[in-house]
Amino acid sequence: MEFDDQMRRFFGTDDLGAVSPAAMASGIVRMQVEFGLETDKGRKFAMWSLLYMLGSAPDLDVAFKDERDRDAARTFMDLLDRANAAESGPA
Structure with a gap:
């Protein structure tokens, strides 16, 4: 599931x-309801990622049963935090 597709599906726009x-x-x-029903790991991770960026993602232990999926989510969180810190400039 592409990011823009998710935006249009759940919010009616990609803006x-x-x-x-x-x-x-x-x-x-x-999105949260659909996330809870989703069985495809890739789609589920994509929805979780967008929910995380919107501040509405479920906790990792609730969202992902598989430890590898939780690790991938942690990596995503770290990368996003670093990107946001880089945009903010030096502290």
């Missing part, structure tokens, strides 16, 4: 800046 607060909340709820 988060254009999403109203109500539509954002509704899209997150729909």
